[in-house]
Amino acid sequence: MPRSDHYTGLAGDSHGPLVQPVQAAVLLVNLGTPTAPTAKAVRPYLAQFLGDRRVIDYPRWLWWLILHGVILRVRPPRSARAYAKVWTSQGSPLRFGSEAVAEALHRELARQRPDGPIQVALAMRYGEPSVAATIARLQHEGVRRLLVLPLYPQYSATSTGSVIDAVADALKTLRWPPELRLVNDYHDDPGHIAALASSIEGWWAINGRGDKLLLSFHGIPERYVRLGDPYLDQCQRTARLLREHLRLGEDELVVSFQSRVGRESWLHPYTDATVRRLATEGVQRLDVACPGFAVDCLETLEEIAMQNRAFFIAAGGGDLRYIPALNDSAGQVDSLAALVLRHTQGWPEFAADYDAEAAQRRQADAHLRAQQPRARSD
Ligand SMILES: C=CC1=C(C)c2cc3[nH]c(cc4nc(cc5[nH]c(cc1n2)c(C)c5CCC(=O)O)C(CCC(=O)O)=C4C)c(C)c3C=C
Numbered sequence: 001m002p003r004s005d006h007y008t009g010l011a012g013d014s015h016g017p018l019v020q021p022v023q024a025a026v027l028l029v030n031l032g033t034p035t036a037p038t039a040k041a042v043r044p045y046l047a048q049f050l051g052d053r054r055v056i057d058y059p060r061w062l063w064w065l066i067l068h069g070v071i072l073r074v075r076p077p078r079s080a081r082a083y084a085k086v087w088t089s090q091g092s093p094l095r096f097g098s099e100a101v102a103e104a105l106h107r108e109l110a111r112q113r114p115d116g117p118i119q120v121a122l123a124m125r126y127g128e129p130s131v132a133a134t135i136a137r138l139q140h141e142g143v144r145r146l147l148v149l150p151l152y153p154q155y156s157a158t159s160t161g162s163v164i165d166a167v168a169d170a171l172k173t174l175r176w177p178p179e180l181r182l183v184n185d186y187h188d189d190p191g192h193i194a195a196l197a198s199s200i201e202g203w204w205a206i207n208g209r210g211d212k213l214l215l216s217f218h219g220i221p222e223r224y225v226r227l228g229d230p231y232l233d234q235c236q237r238t239a240r241l242l243r244e245h246l247r248l249g250e251d252e253l254v255v256s257f258q259s260r261v262g263r264e265s266w267l268h269p270y271t272d273a274t275v276r277r278l279a280t281e282g283v284q285r286l287d288v289a290c291p292g293f294a295v296d297c298l299e300t301l302e303e304i305a306m307q308n309r310a311f312f313i314a315a316g317g318g319d320l321r322y323i324p325a326l327n328d329s330a331g332q333v334d335s336l337a338a339l340v341l342r343h344t345q346g347w348p349e350f351a352a353d354y355d356a357e358a359a360q361r362r363q364a365d366a367h368l369r370a371q372q373p374r375a376r377s378d
């Protein structure tokens, strides 16, 4: 019997609102994506993204001038053309891919916890649905315990750190914020590594194995790592654990960093230079996976599977084959569900009991009050 049935006796009780069990929710947060593959839709998305101090930390006035004077004039049409290449009838892959993960995770959690349901919500750091609006909705629905799970396996101040900012800003507006827990990263989570390994092995079982496996992670400026961002260490650790799981030799797996923006030096080696180098070194079939991306998006489907594939072939390589992200695969959903259950320990099964007691007390008090003559009216 679902927990909520314990409380139906209070429905319509004139002494107070329907008392429901304390609700727990998981808030998945991904980066966000434009609403359409047009310059007009890409511009506000990029303005919010590149205006985030966590992403670009230049002095504000100087950066504002460059961003609004140059970048938001030049980049949106270029970005929109790239988005148009991966746009589908369901919209942006990042968006529908993230929604599919949220729905599958919800089903899995309901299956594993029929007695203490954990809601699942999805928000985007940039664009819609925003973190603030989603937290406000959960609050309205009675959620009192919130686990924030950014869909970034590796922590970076530019990605996860920025999600934490958005959550903190949203909680500031609430008089009574929910109890909060937060997953900083899951780059070495055994379930996650196993899911990545079996996804790559499954792909090889169907398509055969290439000459080399390249793991391409999103880059960040090197300066951020010098300032203490743990991102590089976490990418390298994910790569090492995955290599061990796949039983590959050190020379069979290469790590690189993609999606550089601007003139600063970003993490090396760059993915585009790496695929060209591998082609000139005689690699014929190059397999590429992007373990830093929970779901496929512009950066995997266009930058890797189209752009870098063309670079590789032009430099003399045979074929570059992109191995899809985990998306809503069983491996992804099972490992995220395990992560959620680990991070919500103590939630929410006792919560329902505590609330039942409170409800009974309130009902008893109401009976007492009803039996006593009214001393004064207020
Ligand atoms: C300019 C600085 C950028 C930093 C730092 C950065 C870090 C970073 N990004 C991701 C994940 C994604 N980025 C995506 C797109 C994207 N990234 C940047 C810039 C920085 N990212 C831009 C300008 C864009 C937009 C596209 C473009 O104009 O080229 C995406 C895909 C979004 C989509 O809609 O599909 C993801 C995902 C991480 C994980 C990260 C730090 C580790």
Ligand SMILES: [Fe+2]
Pocket: 218, 259
């Ligand atoms: Fe990015």
Ligand SMILES: [Fe+2]
Pocket: 259, 298, 299, 303
């Ligand atoms: Fe890119």
